[in-house]
Amino acid sequence: MPHPHATILATRHLSWPDERACAAFAAELAARAAVRDAFIELQGPLGAGKTTFVRHLLRALGVGGRIKSPSYAVMEPHAVPGLSISHFDFYRFDDPREWADAGFRDVFAAPGLKLAEWPEKAAGQLPLPDLRLLITPAGDDRRDVRADAFTATGQELLR
Numbered sequence: 385m386p387h388p389h390a391t392i393l394a395t396r397h398l399s400w401p402d403e404r405a406c407a408a409f410a411a412e413l414a415a416r417a418a419v420r421d422a423f424i425e426l427q428g429p430l431g432a433g434k435t436t437f438v439r440h441l442l443r444a445l446g447v448g449g450r451i452k453s454p455s456y457a458v459m460e461p462h463a464v465p466g467l468s469i470s471h472f473d474f475y476r477f478d479d480p481r482e483w484a485d486a487g488f489r490d491v492f493a494a495p496g497l498k499l500a501e502w503p504e505k506a507a508g509q510l511p512l513p514d515l516r517l518l519i520t521p522a523g524d525d526r527r528d529v530r531a532d533a534f535t536a537t538g539q540e541l542l543r
Contacts, residue, residue, distance in 0.1 A: 390512055394533040396542045402525045406433060407440040409529075414444030418540035420467055421495050423511060425503040428519035433527050434501045437519065438471055441499070445469065454501075458486065468496030474505035483509040514538035 400406045413419050419441075426434040439451045446464040454460040454473040462469040470491050483489065483506060492498060492511055503510055514537040518530045533539045 390534050392532045392534060393536075394539045394542050396531040398529040398531065399522070400433075400527040400529060403433075403436065403440075406437055406527065407444075410437055410440035411444040413541055414441055416541055416543075418514075418537045419445070419497055421497070422514040422537050422541060423492070423498045423500070424541075425510075425513040425516040426499065426501045426519065427503065427516065429521070432519040432521055434517075434519060435473075437517070438499050438501070442469065442471070445497075458482075459488070459491070468494065470496060470498045472498065472500040472506075474500060474502040477502070477505040515541050 398405075398409060400409065426437065428434055435453045442451050442462055445467065447462045447469065451462070452460055454471055458472060458474065458477060460471045462471065472488075477483075488509070500506070500510065500513075503513070503516075512534050514533065514535045516532045516534070518532075520528045520530075522528045531542055533542050
């Protein structure tokens with residue numbers, strides 16, 4: 385956990401029985417104005433559905449075309465009219481110097497939606513998330529999700 389002393393302001397427990405439920409939650413978040421300048425961390429084991437959730441969220445926000453996982457590039461930028469989106473996957477992130485060299489500090493300082501998979505691999509580099517989703521496989525297609533809000537923006541996303 386990148387911010388061990390951060391105060392959780394709100395928590396919501398969700399159960400996604402299938403991918404449709406994941407897509408519905410993504411659409412719910414996409415409909416909230418607060419998502420346009422939020423930082424959302426996604427945690428969970430390999431295969432939990434982090435990238436699947438991001439794809440549904442990006443589609444709900446109007447991103448068209450192929451949505452690639454940034455596993456090798458570390459960051460994939462997306463844009464829709466009036467919204468800049470940065471999707472990070474820190475799974476292969478090893479060296480904190482990569483953070484500064486890649487200009488990620490500037491990306492996080494700029495307005496827009498930031499989504500980070502495997503944020504624990506960039507511990508100490510990332511700002512406090514507005515919202516953290518911990519996705520846990522619970523058999524077959526079902527996922528248990530704990531959504532923690534750390535900021536007023538995160539609380540707005542959970543309303």
